[in-house]
Amino acid sequence: MxxxxxxxxxxxxxxxxAAPAAAGDSPAVFSLTLADAQQKAxxxxxxxxxxxxxxxAARAQAASAGSPRYPRADxxxxxxxxxxxxxxxxxxxxxxxxxxxxxxxxxxxxxxxxFDGGQTARNAQSARLVTEAREQEHRxxxxxxxYILNLA
Numbered sequence: 001m002x003x004x005x006x007x008x009x010x011x012x013x014x015x016x017x018a019a020p021a022a023a024g025d026s027p028a029v030f031s032l033t034l035a036d037a038q039q040k041a042x043x044x045x046x047x048x049x050x051x052x053x054x055x056x057a058a059r060a061q062a063a064s065a066g067s068p069r070y071p072r073a074d075x076x077x078x079x080x081x082x083x084x085x086x087x088x089x090x091x092x093x094x095x096x097x098x099x100x101x102x103x104x105x106x107x108x109x110x111x112x113x114x115f116d117g118g119q120t121a122r123n124a125q126s127a128r129l130v131t132e133a134r135e136q137e138h139r140x141x142x143x144x145x146x147y148i149l150n151l152a
Contacts, residue, residue: 041145048145051138058131065127068113068120077106
């Protein structure tokens with residue numbers, strides 16, 4: 001509360017004319033409407049800016065909360081070198097190698113969660129509720145700034 005009042009006073013001091021009027025000139029008149037003061041206070045409020053960022057983060061989290069419902073596609077690959085390749089003796093008396101020293105595999109992988117016990121739905125609902133709470137907090141903070149300006 002004190003920081004907000006200090007920010008409003010500082011904003012007012014910054015906006016005031018710096019030099020006094022010359023002897024022959026009419027004095028400069030500083031005019032600031034309530035709407036302009038509210039706009040300036042909202043622009044310079046660090047609490048309101050932090051609230052806005054938290055609201056944007058909550059909206060992004062709510063938008064991605066249902067993503068586990070969709071299939072996921074990956075490209076997977078691996079390579080390894082086998083130092084000893086086993087051999088198998090045949091009936092003809094020859095030995096056949098069972099593979100190669102260089103082993104690799106590559107290909108697409110498709111995953112889909114069939115059942116998660118409702119966890120995805122609960123996470124999405126929780127993210128929506130957090131977003132609503134952040135919106136209420138942001139609106140409340142804006143009302144608080146306007147209330148303080150109305151008292152001044």
